[in-house]
Amino acid sequence: MSRRLRRTYGRLRLGTRLALGLGALSLVVFAVVGTGLTTYMKNYLSSQLDEHLAQAQIAQAEALADYGTLEGKKYYNWFYAVYDVPDGRPELRRPEDPADLPKDVDAFTAVARAQTAEHTEVLRSEDIQGEGLYRLRACEVEPGVVLVSAAPMGEIENTVDRLIVIEVVTFVLALLALVVFGRGMLRRGLKPLSDMAHTARDISSHDLTDSSRLPVRHDRPGGGPEVEELRTAFNTMLEHIDSSLAVRAEAEQRLRRFVADASHELRTPLMSVRGYADLFQYAAANAPEERDKHLARLRAEAARMGFLLDDLLLLARLDAAEVEEPLRIKEADLVELVEHAADAFRAIHTDHPLTVATDPSVLPMRLDPQRIRQVLDNLLTNAAVHTPAGTAVSVSVSVTDSRAVVRVADAGPGIPPTDRERVFDRFYRVDKARSRDRGGSGLGLAVAHSLVCAHGGTIDVTSEPGATEFTLSLPLPKALTER
Secondary structure (H helix, E strand, O other): HHHHHHHHHHOOOOOHHHHHHEEEEEEEEHHHHHHHHHHHHHHHHHHHHHHHHHHHHHHHHHHHHHHHHOOOOOOOOOOOEEEEEEOOOOOOOOOOOHHHHOOOOOOHHHHHHHHHHHHHOEEEEEEOOOOOOEEEEEEEEEOOEEEEEEEOHHHHHHHHHHHHHHHHHHHHHHHHHHHHHHHHHOOOOOOHHHHHHHHHHHHHHOOOOOOOOOOOOOOOOOOOOHHHHHHHHHHHHHHHHHHHHHHHHHHHHHHHHHHHHHHHHHHHHHHHHHHHHHHHHHHOOOHHHHHHHHHHHHHHOOOOOHHHHHHHHHHHHHHHOOOOOOOEEEEEEEEEEEEEEEHHHHHHHHOOOEEEEEEEOEEEEEEOOOHHHHHHHHHHHHHHOOOOOOOOEEEEEEEEEEEEHHHEEEEOOOOOOOHHHOOOOOOOOOOOOOOHHHHHHHHHHHHHHHHHHOOOOOEEEEEOOOHHHHEEEEEEEEHHHHO
């Protein structure tokens, strides 16, 4: 039974449970207050009756001592008994009026005996047979004479009973009003929590695979500081979910685009290898120079596919930097790396004049020299490939705000504004019509961006017709920044 009640209670709503708990607590408070009030009222009325008995017995004792009678000193519905105590044993004196004594006088005799033994006033509440509850008081009128007066307590009991009835009715009405109105107030106070629950249900019914922003928020005010804190935390959680979903959707979209582009890029050299292999098979009996031509083309396509796979593996290692360290950091001179890259550029791209400006002349840093050199080569090669012959190219090294800055600029046609934000995306080409043999796979700038970020640096591009500049920024070692 108790288990069933607990299960039923557990299924109740929070507002109902709080209202019932408030009602139970109020019932206990009402019981304590009612008991205390009833006890106080009963004791107060009893003390008033005791005082009335004492005052009445003073006048009655004087009348007995002076006139030997209680005539004129009696109260309605009271009982009186006079005892003579000649030898320490109280003996009941014949009453002046038979109505002065009830049929059962044992209680009077017991009180008189107690007064004789204690030699002081005695007060007792006794239930007299056939008459009800009475308050008895015994006092000594004169030596050897004891007066016992009994006042009815029925009025006190009736008053107390009426008080109890009034208390019960009042407390029951107050309890019902408290439960009803309290439940309404609790429901109104807990409504923000219900709204949050509805919002959570709306979220659960929303398609989280959709990359759009969650259409639900909880913005209704009210509920107090605690509910405001919960509402703020709830909305912050929704913002976090939105951000996480957006990041996940973007990552999935990039992954799909990456896989599609990688498949497309690998398909072309593989088809070329297959085609030249077939040609080589059919031309096996031809002249040796024909076979050498086909072998050279096979090697070129294989090398191109190897470069593409190397770039993909490098990007994968950079993406998994938490698992493995893709860089080999050591001391190196950034200025020296720039000068070596410039010398290689001049040797390969003789149709593009290059100027180098370095300030300072030596800049020791902690970096992976091979990877930074790869970044510099990619930027310089990008400037040569995407500009006409004779276009001037410049590279400079400087120190600004505790960072080493390398700028690679050219005076070419520039990058269209719609393409600037995506030049660092993988497999992205500004010139869609450019052949892969000349334009590359579209991974050069993506690799450069990932390598710079792995060094804790940044790479940006600014471009307009006649001026395109890539800015590479790397943090300086602490030893240099503290100078």
